[in-house]
Amino acid sequence: xxxxxxxxxxxxxxxxxxxxxxxxxxxxxxxxxxxxxxxxxxxxxxxxxxxxxxxxxxxxxxxxxxxxxxxxxxxxxxxxxxxxxxxxxxxxxxxxxxxxxxxxxxxxxxxxxxxxxxxxxxxxxxxxxxxxxxxxxxxxxxxxxxxxxxxxxxxxxxxxxxxxxxxxxxxxxxxxxxxxxxxxxxxxxxxxxxxxxxxxxxxxxxxxxxxxxxxxxxxxxxxxxxxxxxxxxxxxxxxxxxxxxxxxxxxxxxxxxxxxxxxxxxxxxxxxxxxxxxxxxxxxxxxxxxxxxxxxxxxxxxxxxxxxxxxx
Amino acid sequence: xxxxxxxxxxxxxxxxxxxxxxxxxxxxxxxxxxxxxxxxxxxxxxxxxxxxxxxxxxxxxxxxxxxxxxxxxxxxxxxxxxxxxxxxxxxxxxxxxxxxxxxxxxxxxxxxxxxxxxxxxxxxxxxxxxxxxxxxxxxxxxxxxxxxxxxxxxxxxxxxxxxxxxxxxxxxxxxxxxxxxxxxxxxxxxxxxxxxxxxxxxxxxxxxxxxxxxxxxxxxxxxxxxxxxxxxxxxxxxxxxxxxxxxxxxxxxxxxxxxxxxxxxxxxxxxxxxxxx
Numbered sequence: 001x002x003x004x005x006x007x008x009x010x011x012x013x014x015x016x017x018x019x020x021x022x023x024x025x026x027x028x029x030x031x032x033x034x035x036x037x038x039x040x041x042x043x044x045x046x047x048x049x050x051x052x053x054x055x056x057x058x059x060x061x062x063x064x065x066x067x068x069x070x071x072x073x074x075x076x077x078x079x080x081x082x083x084x085x086x087x088x089x090x091x092x093x094x095x096x097x098x099x100x101x102x103x104x105x106x107x108x109x110x111x112x113x114x115x116x117x118x119x120x121x122x123x124x125x126x127x128x129x130x131x132x133x134x135x136x137x138x139x140x141x142x143x144x145x146x147x148x149x150x151x152x153x154x155x156x157x158x159x160x161x162x163x164x165x166x167x168x169x170x171x172x173x174x175x176x177x178x179x180x181x182x183x184x185x186x187x188x189x190x191x192x193x194x195x196x197x198x199x200x201x202x203x204x205x206x207x208x209x210x211x212x213x214x215x216x217x218x219x220x221x222x223x224x225x226x227x228x229x230x231x232x233x234x235x236x237x238x239x240x241x242x243x244x245x246x247x248x249x250x251x252x253x254x255x256x257x258x259x260x261x262x263x264x265x266x267x268x269x270x271x272x273x274x275x276x277x278x279x280x281x282x283x284x285x286x287x288x289x290x291x292x293x294x295x296x297x298x299x300x301x302x303x304x305x306x307x308x309x310x311x312x
Numbered sequence: 313x314x315x316x317x318x319x320x321x322x323x324x325x326x327x328x329x330x331x332x333x334x335x336x337x338x339x340x341x342x343x344x345x346x347x348x349x350x351x352x353x354x355x356x357x358x359x360x361x362x363x364x365x366x367x368x369x370x371x372x373x374x375x376x377x378x379x380x381x382x383x384x385x386x387x388x389x390x391x392x393x394x395x396x397x398x399x400x401x402x403x404x405x406x407x408x409x410x411x412x413x414x415x416x417x418x419x420x421x422x423x424x425x426x427x428x429x430x431x432x433x434x435x436x437x438x439x440x441x442x443x444x445x446x447x448x449x450x451x452x453x454x455x456x457x458x459x460x461x462x463x464x465x466x467x468x469x470x471x472x473x474x475x476x477x478x479x480x481x482x483x484x485x486x487x488x489x490x491x492x493x494x495x496x497x498x499x500x501x502x503x504x505x506x507x508x509x510x511x512x513x514x515x516x517x518x519x520x521x522x523x524x525x526x527x528x529x530x531x532x533x534x535x536x537x538x539x540x541x542x543x544x545x546x547x548x549x550x551x552x553x554x555x556x557x558x559x560x561x562x563x564x565x566x567x568x569x570x571x572x573x574x575x576x577x578x579x580x581x582x583x584x585x586x587x588x589x
Contacts, residue, residue, distance in 0.1 A: 015429055023441060137577075141570035143521055145528045146544060146562030153555055237432075244434030248525055262437075263529060266444045274444055278437065285432050 005294050012286035017069070019282045023275060024065045068275075077276040082268050087276040091258060095280075097167060098257035101249065102242050104173075105180040110235050113185050117192025117231075118224060121200065122215075132189065139186035144245060148179040148252040165254040176253045180245055184238055191234055195227040202226075229300050236292030240285040320582045327578025333571025341387040348381035353536040361554045371556040373546060379557055382538035383564050389539050390520045390568060393454055397519040400458035402512055405465025410496055410504075412466065413473025423466065431463040435518075436525060448531040450539070457522050465511055468587070472504045506583035513576035517569040524565050540565045 052058050059067075071078070077087035120132040155175060156164040163172040199205065200223060208218045247259035254260070258277055265273035321327050340347060349367075356376035364371040370379035412423035430438065435457075442456035476482060477500065485499050526532035527541025535542060540561040547557030580587055 015432070018425075018429055019433070137573065138566075138570060141517070141573055142566045143524055143528075143541075143562060143569075145525065145541075146558070146565065149544070149548070149551060149558050149562070153551055153558075157552055240432065240437075241434045244436040247436060247440070248529065251529060262440065266440055266531065269444065271444075274441065278441055281437055282433065285434075289432050 001297065004297060005290075008290045008293055012290050015286050016279075016282050020069065020275070020279055021065055023278060024068065025061065072279060077279070078272040080265075080270055080273050082265070082270045082273075087272050090261060090273060091276055091280065094256060094258045094261050097255060098243070098246055098250070098259060100173065101176055101180060101255065101257060102239075102246050105177055105184070105246075106235070106239065106242055108177070109181045109185045109188060110231075112181075113188035114192050114224075114228070114231060117189050118196055118219065118227070120189075121193045121196035122219060124197065129193075133193070136186040136189045139182050142183065144179055144183050145248050145252050147182060148176070148249060151175045151179055152252075165252075167256055172253075176249050176255055179252070180242065180249050183245065184242060188231065188234055188238070192227060192231050195230050196223055199223045199226045229296055232299065233292045233296050236288045236295070239288035240281060243281055243284065317582065321578070324578045324581055326574050327582060330571050330574030330576070330578050333567060334575050337387055337391065337568050337571060340384055341391045344384050344388055348378075348384040350378040350381040352382045352385040352538040353377065354381070361550065364556050370560040371554060373543075373554070373557050374550065377536075379543070379560055382543055383540065383561050386538040386540045386543065386561060386564060387568070389450070389533060389537060390523065390565075393450065393457075393523045394516045394519045396454050397457045397461070397523075398512055398515050400454070401462040401515065401519075402465050402508065404458070405462035406469050406504075406508060408462070409466040409469025410473055410500065413470040414477055414492070414496055414500065416474075420470075423470070427463045427466045427470075430460060431467065433460075435460040435522060439522060439526060440529075440531065443526065443531050448534065450533040450537065453523055453526050453532045456526075457519055461515065461518065461522075464515060465508070468507055468511055469504055472507055473500055476500050476503055507587050510576060510580045510584055510587055513572060513579055517572035517576070520565065520572070521569055 049058075068078070075088060077091070079086055080090060083090070116132055120129040123129050152164055152175065155162045162175055166172060205218060205222060208222045213221070243259070246255075246257065247262060249255065250257045250259035251263050258280075262274065262277045264270075265277070321331070354377060356372070358376065359368070359372050360374050360376040362368050362372040362376070368378050368380065370383060372378055373382075408423050408427070412420040412427075438460040439453075439456040442459060443452055446452040446455065482495060482499050485495050490499075523532055524539065524541030524544070527539040528545045530542075530545060533539035533542050535546070543561040544558050547554065547561075550557055
């Protein structure tokens with residue numbers, strides 16, 4: 001098991017290097033000289049060459065990438081072209097706000113989708129099931145920026161019970177959180193439902209009933225445990241995805257998080273910041289995927305056996 | 313074959329509803345010139361921010377442009393972008409999937425690595441990164457979405473090809489001396505086709521959603537093009553005074569995406585019920 005975890009982590013490091021290297025390469029191939037962006041055009045050519053040398057911009061791309069990566073390992077993400085602040089400071093200021101949004105959103109979405117998915121599957125073809133399934137289909141089609149704006153129109157402008165945008169305490173968290181939860185809820189709800197349905201068809205469920213267990217015991221102890229495996233994987237897989245969603249949400253609600261920062265940096269062509277944020281998201285992706293895989297292996301003895309077979 | 317398909321299709325409610333919505337959007341896009349009372353960039357400054365009324369069904373924006381006409385023309389952009397994106401990404405995704413599944417070994421490993429790489433990153437973030445480099449425009453939106461979303465094709469085509477390549481009929485073709493090219497295109501591809509049709513139909517709505525999201529962030533289609541996301545974005549400063557500017561294009565996106573999702577799911581039930589997406 002440890003062996004497997006280490007191997008997955010090693011692969012993960014490789015993935016991070018691949019993502020950042022690709023990004024770095026393409027950004028270097030971009031037209032436009034970063035030095036000219038920062039410097040006053042009246043600065044003499046020799047001075048520019050000096051600066052270029054000082055910042056290592058005259059070295060080959062591979063060496064530059066190596067510098068950049070080793071700096072990142074030391075925690076130095078460079079400085080923003082626009083604000084002149086350290087990228088790490090910029091990100092550190094905003095990351096808590098994004099986490100404040102994405103963390104609870106994921107948890108709420110996970111719990112509700114398992115709860116509703118389990119009931120819908122158990123009461124298959126009932127009115128409850130049909131309502132849930134159709135609601136999930138409709139929710140999946142709704143663009144989250146539109147949903148966010150509709151929420152603002154209704155709750156903030158019409159009822160005036162919640163703030164329109166920005167961050168000003170707990171109340172301003174409610175609308176962005178709700179907007180972020182719904183579309184992912186729709187996806188995971190259907191997944192849980194179909195997984196539970198699949199497990200319900202298995203013969204071990206019959207055995208459990210034959211043992212004299214009641215509905216609740218069968219559902220919670222046997223069915224849910226099996227159905228939870230793919231749902232948990234999905235939970236970890238959707239972790240980076242919800243970060244993607246938060247970019248849009250943050251721009252709808254003027255939320256002071258990393259998504260908003262990323263958007264601003266993209267519009268302003270502030271490459272160091274873009275790269276820093278993408279690096280963090282890539283890290284997060286790799287960590288969550290690896291955790292997902294390892295947890296699946298821990299939960300499911302069948303997969304554990306498969307892994308052992310592979311190693312032998 | 314076709315008769316059976318139609319019979320199954322008529323029995324499947326999801327498919328029927330999806331097909332109806334799909335057809336209505338297609339109809340609107342084709343006959344936009346006739347349906348829309350104005351062109352998408354016709355300005356009547358006197359009638360700016362009008363309520364929805366008889367002349368302007370969905371109201372007007374701050375330049376007095378007719379929102380109804382803009383939404384109608386927007387369907388062309390949505391469908392066109394969706395179509396081009398799906399053509400590009402299915403081409404990349406299917407070829408890589410066939411190669412990886414058929415040849416296995418190192419080819420498989422490399423392709424699998426790249427696929428997992430693009431698959432695991434959130435598409436909107438990758439697309440944003442690519443647009444940073446290319447600059448915002450509708451063409452670059454197409455490129456970036458195609459680059460970030462071909463992996464869904466590769467994953468499924470690869471898995472199907474792997475299981476197909478050891479089937480007796482493929483072995484038989486090989487015994488008859490067919491070359492790899494023929495085996496892939498005449499024996500394997502036709503059998504993967506049902507899954508490909510389903511993924512293609514489901515890839516279209518995600519492409520449309522992603523396009524409008526990028527448009528909404530101001531990084532997609534540039535004004536005055538009536539991309540639904542762009543119309544919505546332009547309406548945000550007026551959500552108090554003129555909420556119709558944001559309500560109607562959002563509804564158009566939801567309607568279209570819903571239609572394609574239903575169509576895709578209906579097709580899955582009919583063509584390839586075991587396919588998991």
